[in-house]
Amino acid sequence: MKITATGLALTAGLATFATAALAQELPAPVKARQGQFNILAINLGILGDMARDKAPYDAEAAQMAADTIVAVSMINEAPLFREGTSEMDLNGTRAKAEIWDDWNGFAEKWAGLGSAAAQLQQVAAAGPEELGPALGQLGGACKACHDTFRAPE
C-alpha cells in the first residue's frame, strides 16, 4: 500500500517535472522571435517615456533607440516562423496559425513596421514634439499585426 502511494507520488512528481521542462523548452526560433519583439518593446519604451515626459528628452539616446528598431525591422522573419510552431502546435507561443495560412499578409504587416520605423528614424533626434506622431504611426503597425496574427493570452 505504502509503496503504491509513494509510487503514485513519484509518478505525479515526474509528470509535473516533465510538463515544467516541456514549457521551458521552446524551439530556438520561437525564443528568438519573442526576443526580437521584446527588443522592439524595450526601445519603444525609451522613446515613449520621452514623448510622454516621463523621462528627459535625450536626442542621442532617442536616435539609438530608433536605429535599433529599424535594425530589428530588417530581420528576415521566415526562419523564425518555421512550420509547426503556431499556438496550435506548442504551449508558450501566441503565434496564430493564420500566419502560415496567409504568409503574404503577415509579411506585408512586417514591411509596414519597416516603413513606420524608417519614418521614426528620420525625426527621432529632432525634438520630443516630433516623437509623438511618429510613435503613433509605429504603434499602428504593431497593432495591425497583433490584431490578426497574435492570439490573446
Add this chain to the structure above:
Amino acid sequence: MRRLFGFLLLVALLAAGAVWMISAPDPLPAAEFAADAGGDPARGQTIFTAAGCASCHHAPESEDKLLLAGGQRFPSEFGTFTAPNISPHPQQGIGAWSLHDFANALLRGVSPEGRHYYPAFPYTSYIRMEPQDVVDLWSYIRTLPASDAASQPHGLRFPFNLRRGLGLWKQLYLEPAWVLASAEDETLRRGRYLVEALAHCGECHTPRDALGGLQRDAWLSGGPAPDGTGRIPALTPDALSWSHEDIAYYLETGFTPDYDSAGGHMVEVIDNFARLPAEDRDAVAAYVKALPAPAPD
C-alpha cells in the same frame, strides 16, 4: 381525473399565455422620435466613433470602414451571429427607415416589424443613450455610402433561433440603470456615459452567465472571450494596476505601460478612441480608476 387534467391544462395554457405576453416586444410609444427635424451630423460622427458601430458593421476585410455592408461573423456558444447591412441602401440597408425605427432598434432592441433583436447587437448598452445623441447619430449614418449587399442570416442553434424567447431574456437582463451608481463630477459622468452607454466596454470585459447575460455584480472583472479564444483581461483595481495616464495612453496608442502593443478585438476600440478628443480618453481613464474591486465569491 378528467377534472384534474382539465385544471392542469388550464394552468399550462395560462402559463404559456403569460410567457407569450411577457415575451412580447416593448417598442417606444409612437409619439417618441416621431418627427425628424434633422440632427447634427458632425456630433453624430463622434457618437458613431465612440459607439464603435463600424467595428461590427463594416464588411469583413474591407479597408473602407464606413461602408456598413455587414457580413462580419461573431461566433458564440449559441451559434454564429452575422452583422446585417445598416448602410443607407433603401432595400438592403436601413435607408427606408424612419428616425423612430432607428431609435426603437437602439433604445429597445426592437425591429420595425416589431421583432426582438439579439443582444449580439449591444443595445443592452445603447439603451442608455441620450435622445439627442440618437438623433445626431441617425443624421450622420444617413450621410454614409449605400451598399447593395444583402444581409446574411445568422447560424443559430435551436432554441436560440426563436426570437420571441428574447423577450424573456430582456426581462431578465435589459437594465437601463447605471452600473456605477454615483458619479460625482463631470469627467466621471462623461466617462460613465462613454463606458456604459456608447463604447460598451462591459460587453467584452464583463463575464456572462449561462444565458449570456452580463454579470453586473462582476462588472468589468474580465472573463473568457465569447468566441472561445482566450480570456479578456479585467479592468478592476484588483487586477489592473495601470495609472490614469497609462490607461489614456493605451486608448490613444495601444501601448501598454511596458510598451507591448494591444491585439485582438481591443484594436478596433483603440482605433476609434485614437480619433476622439483627449478629454474623452481622460474621462474613460477616470471611470476605470473609479471602479470598485469585485466582490469576492
